[in-house]
Amino acid sequence: MEKVVTAACLRSVFSGKRVFLTGHTGFKGSWMLQILHHLGANVKGYSLAPEKSNDLFNQINGDKLCYSSIIADICDKQKLQTELARFEPDFVFHLAAQPLVRRGYELPSYTFLVNAQGTAHVLDAMRGLAKPAVGVMITTDKVYDNPERGLPFKEDDKLGGYDPYSASKAAAEIVIDSYRRSFFNPKDYAKHNKSIAAARAGNVIGGGDYADDRIIPDIVRAITFGETVTLRNPGSIRPWQHVLEPLSAYLILAAKMTEDPVKFSTAYNFGPNPEDMLTVEDLTKTFIGSYGAGTYNIQKDANAPHEANLLLLDSTRALQHLGWKSQMDARNAIKWTAEWYANKHKSASEKCIAQIEAYF
Secondary structure (H helix, E strand, O other), X not given: OOOOOOHHHHHHHHOOOEEEEEOOOOHHHHHHHHHHHHOOOEEEEEEOOOOOOOOHHHHOOHHHHOOEEEEOOOXXXXXXXXXXXXXXOOEEEEOOOOOOHHHHHHOHHHHHHHHHHHHHHHHHHHHOOOOOEEEEEEOOHHHEXXXXXXXXXXXXXXXXXXXXXXXXXXXXXXXXXXXXXHOOOHHHHHHHOEEEEEEEOOOEEOOOOOOOOOHHHHHHHHHHOOOOEEEOOOOOEEOOEEXXXXXXXXXXXXXXXXXXXXOOOOEEEOOOOOOOOEEHHHHHHHHHHHHOOOOEEEOOOOOOOOOOOEOOEOOHHHHHHHOOOOOOOHHHHHHHXXXXXXXXXXXXXXXXXXXXXXXX
16 A cells, blocks of 8 residues: 655645646635645646635635636636646646536537537646646546445446536546546557546535525525425445545545556546445434534425436545545544534634645
């Protein structure tokens, strides 16, 4: 098993380096931006504008954490290529996506365009770089063809997707693998100097998420307005993990890729312990208990679009190759998240930095 990368090692890897971060205005992107800034990296963000005034990026004054913040569409191929080429990054973290299952049903073609074609645009832009670069392409735990047998998915399991969001992310994985074989083949690294990996994680929770149709933001909104949160799928099991878990994994992976760009140019699962299983109802009870307020009811919708009831990841490859494993169980992840929202005395930035420092 590889030795795990420490916080001090991460700072030595990223301090002063140029990092191109797509999706920097999103929930995960805003946390990643803060971590990279904390590590001393020079970050150029590329993303659509935040959707809501209270989005985390606005609360932390994300613009001020960026070397440059570009508000643009990942589907604008020429704009993306120009901005990436001008920056000449050492690292590319591709987080930009249409990330919501229900929105995928509402806007299926747009979801495929952003998640699959947008990923191709990022990889195409990297082809034009004359310098060595590491690229970590973020997809999701939902890329697997899921018959819900109760077995954790390994990286080599069949890709698929029932709903448009899941299928679009599986398509993105195929795009990544095609580019890796065709243009960034590890066997030819000396010619192209690009190392490309795919990272699969999902169902992250943490402070500052205000997206629609996600369980934690739904609970927070209900508490804020004195309403009762309604659970559509109370028995569904997800690999719940605090947002700092996968983000730390992406950074460790990228750091390892600088050491051996050939060995680590592959796909990785970054999930919690498969035995650490909580249902949506368990999560809701734990969050309400930690927050100190809130109520819920169960109202199943027979006409609701399909969503998987069971989803588990096998992260053995990450442990063996990277020395990475989940550090926080689901109940602690929920506790940290509830405490972030319940703390009204500190700014969003202060709360995030405190948790980042405590985690690392």
